[in-house]
Amino acid sequence: MSHGRTPLDPGQAPAASDTALADRARILLSCPDRPGVVAAVSQYLYSMNANIVRMDQYSTDPDGGRLFMRVEFDLPRLSDRRRELEEGFARTARPLDMQGEIRYARERKRIAIFVSKMDHCLRELLWQWQAGDLSGDPVVIISNHPDLKDIAATFSLPFYHVPVTRETKPEAEHRQLEILQNYQVDLVVLARYMQILSTEFVSAYPNRIINIHHSFLPAFVGANPYERAYERGVKLIGATAHYVTANLDEGPIIEQDVQRVNHRDSVEDLKRIGRHIERVVLARAVAWHLEDRILTYKNKTVVFV
Structure with a gap:
């Protein structure tokens, strides 16, 4: 569940710039560790003309363990392309048995x-x-x-x-x-x-x-x-x-x-x-x-x- 920022009285907590975060999203995923996972996610984001600003990964065991990833990226006109992004990621994730979701930085x-x-x-x-x-x-x-x-x-x-x-x-x-x-x-x-x-x-x-x-x-x-x-x-x-x-x-x-x-x-x-x-x-x-x-x-x- 995601929601916009709650209105605040003047002088209350300042928000991070909505403009700076408008095009930023994050992919969180885990899957069986195997060759090609990082490449598949990177290539998909490249195909969307997204710019990866941070990528973190961890494997419990490179030989048959489980891989965890967090990818933070900027995608131009994100608000108009969310459905396209999510459907494309689902197609990318399916062959590699990825379990993941996309989260949007602007949604506090x-x-x-x-x-x-x-x-x-x-x-x-x-x-x-x-x-x-x-x-x-x-x-x-x-x-x-x-x-x-x-x-x-x-x-x-x-x-x-x-x-x-x-x-x-x-x-x-x-x-x-x-x-x-x-x-x-x-x-x-x-x-x-x-x-x-x-x-x-x-x-x-x-x-x-x-x-x-x-x-x-x-x-x-x-x-x-x-x-x-x-x-x-x-x-x-x-x-x-x-x-x-x-x-x-x-x-x-x-x-x-x-x-x-x-x-x-x-x-x-x-x-x-x-x-x-x-x-x-x-x-x-x-x-x-x-x-x-x-x-x-x-x-x-x-x-x-």
Whole structure:
């Protein structure tokens, strides 16, 4: 699903130049690795008079593995030639068993941010958006607590307080999904949203829900990772951004980072250090998703940065 940019008040987040992006598109594909794949894609784009501005590729094994590619290109009069481009790519892809799609840089993805009470990840995303550093637009903020409503108002974004209890979780998720549909959301970001999503919710947005976990997964899965890290006496703490799946904290990992700590650091010190790591890691993962830099395969990601 793709949508145009949401209108913003003066002084709100500046958009990348629509003129500069009007003719830019990206092909994301994977297929069995064999001779001729790169040549076929390049030749097809040449036949369309497209100019390739970046091409990334990775093979799990050149001898019988799987090839992943991201091709970014400019095509004159793209808006008038999309059908021609897509049909031609489908013909090129079929003989080589390519699984892929074309995405258009001008179509900025619409983002819903889920939060609870902690604001550091939310603020980082909104600051980067306001600075024009995200190729997408937050359009709604949803929370199970009312605490961060003022931040949403500062950025002129709608805020929905949807309380969640064990008894009301199905009704709450139904309401949240209604909101996402009403705002035509492309990406859901869990910016320290302290609730576990149901399988039904996750299935509505496969590989389109990004979570930040305050641990260097797979260590300390679940709740209270900083307390457990302190008890274990770790020397490194980290954070992990991953796509959400039905299995808690086990979805494909997009980005991770760590920072060294020592025996002098208390649990509160670990949390303070961790907040910085969390917001940086989540912002990177969101930016890469918005720029179509991520391909998923099995329970892994290939990230072209």
